[in-house]
Amino acid sequence: MSSIKISVIVPIYRIEKYLAQCIESLLEQSFKDFELILVDDGSPDNCPQICDDYAKNDNRIKVIHKPNGGLLSARKAGLEAASGTHIAYVDGDDWVDHFYLDTLYKLAIANDADLAVTGHFREFDGKIETVKPKNPGFYDETKIKSEILPKAIYNGEFCEHGMSTYVWNKLFKKELLEKVLYDVPNDVVMGEDAAIVYSYLAFTKRLAISKIPLYYYRQRHDSIVKSVENPKTEYYRLGLLMNFLKTKLSNVLDEENLDTQITFYLYSQILVRSGGLIYNEKNDTWFNPFLKAEKDSKVVVYSSGSFGQHILSTNLKTDYFKIVKWIDVDYHDLKIGKNTVNPISSIYNDEFDYLIIATINPSTHKSLKEELELMGINQSKIVKTNTDEAKINSLLTDIGFDENFIFNQNN
Structure with missing residues (x-):
């Protein structure tokens, strides 16, 4: 019988500068009963060779080389190869604390939790900020439905999540993740992690949230500045995510709450990506928030x-x-x-x-x-941001989103 308790999956694409630090931090874990699955998603740099070199020297490492298919396809490929009862995801340009796996696993086992969540560190240009969940504790199925899910995407403060979207500060049960991950369409290329986390939350019956920060998230300059290639393309992609979330959460949340949560989430994503000003083609005006x-x-x-x-x-x-x-x-x-x-x-x-x-x-x-x-x-x-739900709904309708958050590209 396999002693592997956790499969750690690392999607890899064009991050050779950071990959060694990531792998080393995982190989040095205090927790030993894990395998490390490195998924080379057709990376054109030296990442494939780095993966193979590490695998030659450590039998805990599996390497998957696949054609480039995007982050979601890499996460799926790693899950298909996983042997552990639990799954952890780590991004290849980040790194983790020595007790990352040990703490996550103890949280999961001690609480028989379907999902374990921790805090993290945000590293930006050499400076580190600690980010802790505001709702630590244990939640059973009743509390998840009454306290967590109604505020998971939007907690009532614009725009703050009750549950972080990241997959990397969490430990999943493989048997549950398999029910969720493969249903997420590969063409969801914006908010992939949110699609996984929130749809998984709908299956979760026992949840453990800890304040302990264990994961180092690297905010890179070169990953931030991305020009908006085409607003309609981005709206379409965001619509795919929002419609998926509405479909997957409709059985566990009432329609009014779910629509409000997704409306504010969509609006916030459009604001950030658009640089605040949103062009309303229908009225030939700029929406200034x-x-x-x-x-x-x-x-x-x-x-x-x-x-x-x-x-x-x-x-x-x-x-x-x-x-x-x-x-x-x-x-x-x-x-x-x-x-x-x-x-x-x-x-x-x-x-x-x-x-x-x-x-x-x-x-x-x-x-x-x-x-x-x-x-x-x-x-x-100091200005405030417009959070009038009626005006937001009107804007979303004008720029082409329907009641199911699907974007009409021909609008």
Whole structure:
């Protein structure tokens, strides 16, 4: 009988710079009863050779070489080859704590949990932030249905998840994951992890959530700045995810709650990817979600993360705002157009009309607003994001989404 308790699956594509650190952190785990499945998803760099070299020296490693099919297909290929009773996913450009598997497995076994969840670290440009779940504890089936699922995608604060979308800070039961993963269409290429996690949650009867951070998530500059290739293509892809979630969760949530959760999730994703401004082709107008900040306002953008970068990039094309400064508490050597990132101490109230905090996370927004207030920034100049559900629904309809969140590309 196999002693393998956990199969760790690592999808790999064009990450040779980071792969060795990832593999080493897994091979050095305190927990020993696991196998490591490296899925080379047709990577064109040196990743295939790195995988093979490690496999020659450690019999716990299986390597799968496959044509490029995307992240979801790599996750599926790894699951098909897995021998463990439990499944952990690790992204090949990240790394894990020495007790990552040990802690996850004990959480799962001690609570007979179908799903074990932990905290994580976010590493960005050498700085590390600790992220902990806000709802730690044990949940049985009744509590999952009454407390977790109704707030999993959208917890009532725009736009914050009650359950994180990531697969990598979780431990799944293989027998349950097999019921879920293969049903996710491979053409879901935006929000693949959310499709897995939330549909798996619908099957979960026992859940254990721990605050302990064990996973190091690397936020890379080169993975953030991606131009929006075509808004309609992105809307279509987001629609595939949202429609899948509606279909899979319709049996465990009432329709009104489910539609509200998905509506805010979809809106938040469109906001981030569009850089805030959303073009309404039906009315030939721009939907500006930043309340009070009108066209040609002198604006400061706070955050050099994904949303902030997209705001700068979008404004280059639209010239909607006059962006006078780009700031961040963790400022980096970045430049978009004529704007480079500056420290928050570099701004003064008289040089701008409004300040946009580029985050869709309300907790982050609140803490950054407090920091700015301590620096003497006028709080009335910090804009809020439009979260009027009726207006959001109207916008989604105008740009082509139907009641099932399917996007009509011919709209």
